[in-house]
Amino acid sequence: MQNNIKRRKIKNFVALSIAFLSALLGLFWLVFILFDLLREGIQYIRPELFLEDPAPPGLEGGGLRNAFVGQILIVIVAVVVGVPLGILGGTYLAEYGRNKRIAHFISTLADIMISIPAIVVGTFVYAVMVRPLGHFNGWAGGVSLAIIMLPIVVRTTEDMLKLIPDELREAAFALGAPYYKVIMQVVYRGAATGILTGVLLAIARVAGEAAPLLFTSFNNSFFTTNLNEPMPSLTVTIFQYAMGPYEDWHKIAWAASFVITFAILVVTILGRLLIKWRYRK
Amino acid sequence: MENSKKAFDNLFKFITFAGTITLFLTVLGIFISLVVESKQAIGSFGIIKFLTTTTWDPVKEIFGSATMLSGTVIITLIALLMAVPVAIGIAIFLVELCPDFLKGAFGTTIEMLASIPSIIYGMWGLFTVAPIMGNYIEPFLQRFFAPIPFFSILFRGTPLGIDILTASLVLSIMLIPFIASITRDTLNLTPVVLKESAYGMGATKWEVIKDIMLPHAKYGIYGSIVIAMGRALGETMAVAFVLGNNHKIPSSLLDAAATITVTLANEFTEADSDLYLSSLFYLALILFVLSFFILAIAKYILRRGSAK
Numbered sequence: 090m091q092n093n094i095k096r097r098k099i100k101n102f103v104a105l106s107i108a109f110l111s112a113l114l115g116l117f118w119l120v121f122i123l124f125d126l127l128r129e130g131i132q133y134i135r136p137e138l139f140l141e142d143p144a145p146p147g148l149e150g151g152g153l154r155n156a157f158v159g160q161i162l163i164v165i166v167a168v169v170v171g172v173p174l175g176i177l178g179g180t181y182l183a184e185y186g187r188n189k190r191i192a193h194f195i196s197t198l199a200d201i202m203i204s205i206p207a208i209v210v211g212t213f214v215y216a217v218m219v220r221p222l223g224h225f226n227g228w229a230g231g232v233s234l235a236i237i238m239l240p241i242v243v244r245t246t247e248d249m250l251k252l253i254p255d256e257l258r259e260a261a262f263a264l265g266a267p268y269y270k271v272i273m274q275v276v277y278r279g280a281a282t283g284i285l286t287g288v289l290l291a292i293a294r295v296a297g298e299a300a301p302l303l304f305t306s307f308n309n310s311f312f313t314t315n316l317n318e319p320m321p322s323l324t325v326t327i328f329q330y331a332m333g334p335y336e337d338w339h340k341i342a343w344a345a346s347f348v349i350t351f352a353i354l355v356v357t358i359l360g361r362l363l364i365k366w367r368y369r370k
Numbered sequence: 371m372e373n374s375k376k377a378f379d380n381l382f383k384f385i386t387f388a389g390t391i392t393l394f395l396t397v398l399g400i401f402i403s404l405v406v407e408s409k410q411a412i413g414s415f416g417i418i419k420f421l422t423t424t425t426w427d428p429v430k431e432i433f434g435s436a437t438m439l440s441g442t443v444i445i446t447l448i449a450l451l452m453a454v455p456v457a458i459g460i461a462i463f464l465v466e467l468c469p470d471f472l473k474g475a476f477g478t479t480i481e482m483l484a485s486i487p488s489i490i491y492g493m494w495g496l497f498t499v500a501p502i503m504g505n506y507i508e509p510f511l512q513r514f515f516a517p518i519p520f521f522s523i524l525f526r527g528t529p530l531g532i533d534i535l536t537a538s539l540v541l542s543i544m545l546i547p548f549i550a551s552i553t554r555d556t557l558n559l560t561p562v563v564l565k566e567s568a569y570g571m572g573a574t575k576w577e578v579i580k581d582i583m584l585p586h587a588k589y590g591i592y593g594s595i596v597i598a599m600g601r602a603l604g605e606t607m608a609v610a611f612v613l614g615n616n617h618k619i620p621s622s623l624l625d626a627a628a629t630i631t632v633t634l635a636n637e638f639t640e641a642d643s644d645l646y647l648s649s650l651f652y653l654a655l656i657l658f659v660l661s662f663f664i665l666a667i668a669k670y671i672l673r674r675g676s677a678k
Binding site: 097098100101104105107108109110111112114115116118119121122125126129173174175176177178179180181182184185186191192195197198199200201202204205206207208209210211212213215216217236239240243267268269272293294296297298299300303304307324327328331332339342343346349350353354357358361 | 468611
């Protein structure tokens, strides 16, 4: 009997230690990646990185001004296309579509679409926006990111609107307001922070995507703001530079990775803080 | 007055409905366009033949997906094998062991692993993990498993670091936060009464976790694993750097291999014939259908778990 208790206590200790070690391992990977990014990336963080266009292959120096601008333009297109559609879609699901079969179905579909491979979206946009036009272009890159954002924004909007208590809606109805006014002036106002956070997190999610851009906006080693042309992006440039043979390219790729990762982490953490601050219990 | 209100309301309702239906149309559009684009390849190779042929030869225009399918499946399974125990360990730590003031911070830390872009994982894998694996870990594993019959086969070959083992390891790190956060959330749902009655009977903490909490959270755990599987199937950039895009059925963990996603990423812009491009679309179609169903199953399992 005494022995049995001892054995159970040992087992308990071993199992809990393993759980503790797993937690340490998770932490270890994160610190490992971030530290590596910092160590390798910081070396090439200088003004030229943001202000100069790439030097010809093999030459020292140069920057990624074109890729930074291209990345920002592509993300802006994605936001302009994806966010309004997503918010409207989420509104229908949470308000007009309540208890309707179709709303339930599309909500489930959106959940599934959140995890669908980004590269498949790229092939789709290639088929409908690149081949018919005959050339890679920035619009296509933006649209493929918008398609990836859409389900995320739809679902967060839906969830956030559902958090608004029905009493608020009823109070507005009692004053004689039509439903669209209730939604725009009461429901949206109450859920604004939540929706904004959803949008921020969706941007953070797509800003690091490279796969769907490989064959939509492609890449371009020259500076351009013309979205009808192939558009450079940070992520595709990182892919090319890292796979390339030049030591100098690798350094630039690390620096670009450092910038993009920390930008994304800052936006993600901001989003989370915003949610916590707004919805703390 | 009343009429115009009604009209506006209907207009707004219609606009929001259009937003919703866009999502549906996009999914339908992806499916239809991939089918249309891959028609030529489906016509030439059929379904069974395309899935089982191991040749991928753009010059002779013979295309089969067996090498990529096997690569995708093997890497996904090994990554899950490495990620699941760690992720469940992390979830247990978060729910039962972590002091309260650290819970939020540590949970966020683990979830930060999920927001690092996959291209960063790929580059880090190529420049940092691959050399470590190739120079230290893989030779060690080879020596360690050499006397054991079955395992020695698994570690045959030259340890270069660009191989299945490295790709699975990098992928598994990306999967940990998904599994851990869903598992944590479902473990948190265990009714306190159940736990207290077990403690009352003198159970140790581990016994409560193993016999009460894990069984209670099992649908959440299964669901999270299936979701992670769906993500792993579609992961492109992280794998593209460290897998080597070799169209051969791998025979060892130290072989380079190819997955559907890596093939698409590397070859899509190079496809110079219609049949080549059509075969690549066919691959994308297979990947889309596969991940759609896997994610739908995950959704179903998770719903079953929360319906209880």
